[in-house]
Amino acid sequence: MIPGRLLNQFIAVAEEMHFGRAAARLHMAQPPLSQAIKNLEEMVGVQLFARSKHAVALTPAGRAFLDEARELIAQGQRAIDIARRASEGLTGRIAIGFMGSVSYELLPRILREFRTRFPAIHVDLREQTSVEQIESLHAGKLDLGLVRVPLVNAADLNMRTIEVERFIAVLPRDHRLAASRSLRLEDLAEAPFMIFPADKSPSLHAKFLLACDDAGFSPRIAHEAWQMASMVSLVAAGMGVALLPAQVRNSPHPGVVYKDLENDSEHLELKIAAAWRGDNLSAGVHSLLSVLEEH
Known part of the structure; x- marks a missing residue:
């Protein structure tokens, strides 16, 4: 040579x-x-x-x-x-985990900005629950996950809160409160609820129960489902009501109405975080973090 x-x-x-x-x-x-x-x-x-x-x-x-x-x-x-x-993070690839609930608005917004700034980085998207993402991060199968916090078994991971949203009520269109000008969670105390299962969405499950406790009642559970689209369909079918992350508004359904809740409970606030291993110094992770920081 x-x-x-x-x-x-x-x-x-x-x-x-x-x-x-x-x-x-x-x-x-x-x-x-x-x-x-x-x-x-x-x-x-x-x-x-x-x-x-x-x-x-x-x-x-x-x-x-x-x-x-x-x-x-x-x-x-x-x-x-x-x-x-x-x-500098301008080339490479990154495996990103995400919950289905962020695919309505947050994930598309992040990906649009990421692809604009780093078009040469290949993105591998994997839909998983928050619990599954933590396992995949530990196993090295994901570079970064978009998860709901708090979570167990994640103390060794880096976490950065990137979004705070609220629970909103999802009611059948023919519900007696569907046309009400204001709504409090306790107004739904007698209704059957669709909820997220504790093993699939521990944060949303716990937040829901704590919010109901703050409102002074113990909810009557009718069904469990871990995908928001399924829960909206169950509500539209008259199977009950649900509290879902506000991003669901970006997926309108003719059989339901979305209602803000006037309660001040901190448990109605939902935090979404980016999670990654501290030893992952890949250009893809640094590039996505720079986008999330601006976001």
Whole structure:
């Protein structure tokens, strides 16, 4: 392999057609440059320059070698540029976990910004519950997850809250309170509820129960479902009511109405966080975190 320094010296002489001018261009003395070109010719095994007392010219072999030398230098620079872009998060790939509930509004918003800023990074999306994402992060199957907090078994992971939303009530369109101008959670105390199962969505499950406790009642559980679309369909079928994250509003359904709750309970607030391993220093993770920080 011919060193890049030697190739640059050859190119300088070939372009200047003068050892003195080439040496000045390279900020070196002429004798070492002449010796370097002789060494290059020995390495290649052919004469690259025809020399006389008054002129320097490329031989046919030298002209052919010049094209290849320029291409080798360009390839080396491209490799450097690619490495730098990867280091800056401009290339690579990232495996992102997400809950179905963030696919209504938050995830599309984040991905649009990410793809605009880092189009060369390949994104691998995997829909999983928050609990499953924590397991996948520990196993190295995900680079970053979008999860609802709090969560157990996640103390060793880095967490950054990126969104705070609220529970809203989802009522059948023919519910007696569907047209009410205001609604409090206790107004639904007698209604059957659809809830998230504790093993699939522990944070939403616990938040719901605590919010009902703050409102002064123990809810009557009719059904469990862990996908918001399924819960909305069950509500539309008249199977009960539900408290769902406000992002569900981005998926209107003709059989339901979405109602804000006037309660001030902190348990109606829902936090979404980015989770990643502290030892994951990939460019993809750093790039996505920069987008989330601005978000």
